[in-house]
Amino acid sequence: MELWFTEYQTPAIGFSCKSTGTLRTEKTAYQDLAVIETEQFGRMLLLDGMVMTTEKDEFIYHEMISLIACNSHPRPSKVLIIGGGDGGTLREVVRHPAVEQGTLVEIDDRVIQAARDFFPSLSCALDHEKSKVLVEDGIKYVQEHENCYDIVIVDSTDPVGPAIELFSKSFYANVYKVLKDDGMLVVQSDSPYYHPDVVKMAFNGIKEIFPLTRLYLANIPTYPSGLWSFTVGSKKYDPQEPCHSHQEGCRYYSLELHKAAFQLPVLVEQLIGNGE
Ligand code: SAM
Numbered sequence: 001m002e003l004w005f006t007e008y009q010t011p012a013i014g015f016s017c018k019s020t021g022t023l024r025t026e027k028t029a030y031q032d033l034a035v036i037e038t039e040q041f042g043r044m045l046l047l048d049g050m051v052m053t054t055e056k057d058e059f060i061y062h063e064m065i066s067l068i069a070c071n072s073h074p075r076p077s078k079v080l081i082i083g084g085g086d087g088g089t090l091r092e093v094v095r096h097p098a099v100e101q102g103t104l105v106e107i108d109d110r111v112i113q114a115a116r117d118f119f120p121s122l123s124c125a126l127d128h129e130k131s132k133v134l135v136e137d138g139i140k141y142v143q144e145h146e147n148c149y150d151i152v153i154v155d156s157t158d159p160v161g162p163a164i165e166l167f168s169k170s171f172y173a174n175v176y177k178v179l180k181d182d183g184m185l186v187v188q189s190d191s192p193y194y195h196p197d198v199v200k201m202a203f204n205g206i207k208e209i210f211p212l213t214r215l216y217l218a219n220i221p222t223y224p225s226g227l228w229s230f231t232v233g234s235k236k237y238d239p240q241e242p243c244h245s246h247q248e249g250c251r252y253y254s255l256e257l258h259k260a261a262f263q264l265p266v267l268v269e270q271l272i273g274n275g276e
Contacts, residue, residue: 005036005044007051009224010194015051017041017222023118028110030162035118041222043118045086047111047157051222053086058122061188063253064218064261065230066092069151069186070099071242071258076150077101080178082138082166084155085111090133091125093153096246103132103149105141107162139165142174149178154187159198167198169205172233176209182236185210192217192268193225203272206233214239215272216261218252229268 006016023035023043034046042055053061066089070076077100079093085106093102102125106112112133115123125131134141138154152175159167175185189202207213210233220228232239240262247254264274
């Protein structure tokens with residue numbers, strides 16, 4: 001008998017892939033967690049029935065959420081990652097030669113444990129000498145810190161459950177305070193095709209707080225519609241202009257793609273109000 005996993009990416013759209021077994025299911029203090037084996041994408045981490053990351057295509061998201069900011073900030077010494085408990089973003093951040101410390105603030109320690117148990121290629125940097133891992137609520141963490149990070153990356157789930165606040169203006173204002181005076185914020189801002197409201201909420205919220213706001217795109221096969229957005233809020237530097245040339249070992253990111261990622265289709269320009 002064939003087994004298929006389906007993520008309902010909208011009430012009318014399902015993403016299905018053939019599953020060859022379930023490695024873990026548990027209800028954590030924050031969400032339903034599952035790890036399944038799939039024929040096409042290898043091991044897959046699911047939270048509340050949504051694909052978080054897979055062995056086969058994780059590199060796209062983790063390179064693109066990390067390297068656009070790390071390569072366009074002249075001194076990306078101290079980087080804060082909120083969420084990202086699978087460790088993939090932290091791996092890319094601490095791999096960057098100019099980064100001195102990557103601090104991960106993940107609310108659910110069971111996600112970190114699942115990454116350690118089933119995704120060694122993702123969790124390999126959790127014990128890196130440049131890494132610091134805290135199990136805390138990122139919303140609280142940014143309220144309690146000030147002027148100490150060059151880059152903040154919000155690698156969160158979609159605006160549900162403990163992540164709802166991570167898409168709020170008050171959170172972005174607290175991130176502004178946590179950043180140094182030339183700091184940069186990057187957030188995953190969802191799918192322009194299936195969740196335009198989330199894209200607009202993130203972009204407009206950041207635009208109200210930061211002097212410079214830019215959106216860029218990447219193609220991620222296992223994310224809703226396959227077209228994914230990231231939004232940058234910058235206090236000083238233009239994220240479109242790389243000032244480092246780190247691209248070693250990358251399989252999706254390149255310095256040419258860095259600039260091209262900011263070239264947006266008309267429908268996305270209009271969505272964020274640039275087309276008006
Ligand atoms: N790449 C994925 C995506 O785009 O959906 C996100 C991956 S990562 C697994 C998302 C993480 O955000 C989860 O582990 C979740 O526990 C964490 N998270 C959600 N809300 C949080 C909060 N308030 N503070 C810290 N971590 C949070």
